[in-house]
Amino acid sequence: MTDTDHRERAAAAADRAWTVLLPSDRYEAERLVQHDTLELTGLETPLRPGAGDPVAVVVDGESPLLVALGRVEPPVGEEQDPDDPGSVDGELPLVVAYTRRVFDEPVPADGLPVAGVLTPLPADRWHALADRLGPPPPRRSWLVSLDLPIEAATPAEAVRLFWSYVRELGPRELPAYVSPSGDELSMQAFVLGAEANQDPEEDD
Numbered sequence: 001m002t003d004t005d006h007r008e009r010a011a012a013a014a015d016r017a018w019t020v021l022l023p024s025d026r027y028e029a030e031r032l033v034q035h036d037t038l039e040l041t042g043l044e045t046p047l048r049p050g051a052g053d054p055v056a057v058v059v060d061g062e063s064p065l066l067v068a069l070g071r072v073e074p075p076v077g078e079e080q081d082p083d084d085p086g087s088v089d090g091e092l093p094l095v096v097a098y099t100r101r102v103f104d105e106p107v108p109a110d111g112l113p114v115a116g117v118l119t120p121l122p123a124d125r126w127h128a129l130a131d132r133l134g135p136p137p138p139r140r141s142w143l144v145s146l147d148l149p150i151e152a153a154t155p156a157e158a159v160r161l162f163w164s165y166v167r168e169l170g171p172r173e174l175p176a177y178v179s180p181s182g183d184e185l186s187m188q189a190f191v192l193g194a195e196a197n198q199d200p201e202e203d204d
């Protein structure tokens with residue numbers, strides 16, 4: 001059994017659910033770097049999900065778009081006392097553990113109730129959204145590379161400069177090259193989490 005299997009079963013057994021609305025800049029950040037959890041602070045609402053509650057993560061546009069599913073977890077290092085339901089301060093971050101991500105291919109969620117960052121959602125609506133996603137695609141091996149021409153006096157200095165550039169520029173500026181293992185001829189460049197043409201002649 002995987003950790004994700006456990007999360008899915010816990011979500012299926014819950015009798016309430018929630019929608020979490022991501023601002024556009026946070027959505028872009030979640031697309032760029034893989035995270036196991038989503039942490040939200042500054043929730044100006046008395047409503048508070050409980051641990052194990054399923055969550056639908058959406059971004060707003062002309063209509064809501066579903067980008068992930070998850071379930072609420074206690075903040076790291078903050079275990080709630082079962083004999084004192086109010087023992088965890090309400091200002092602690094809301095922690096959502098991802099169970100399914102569709103950041104690159106959001107799913108329309110027309111009619112989904114969204115009233116601020118956090119909105120109660122009938123459990124049957126959450127299940128309907130999960131069914132709409134269908135089974136996750138099979139995982140496969142990929143080759144991902146990042147090539148930077150660097151001038152340096154020694155190989156060790158070149159490596160240090162490489163990591164400095166990677167940390168400074170990051171995925172917003174540096175193209176990463178990805179191809180399925182064994183099919184390097186189909187290599188594609190990605191910037192900002194999306195395919196990007198790196199051939200200037202094709203832009204003409």
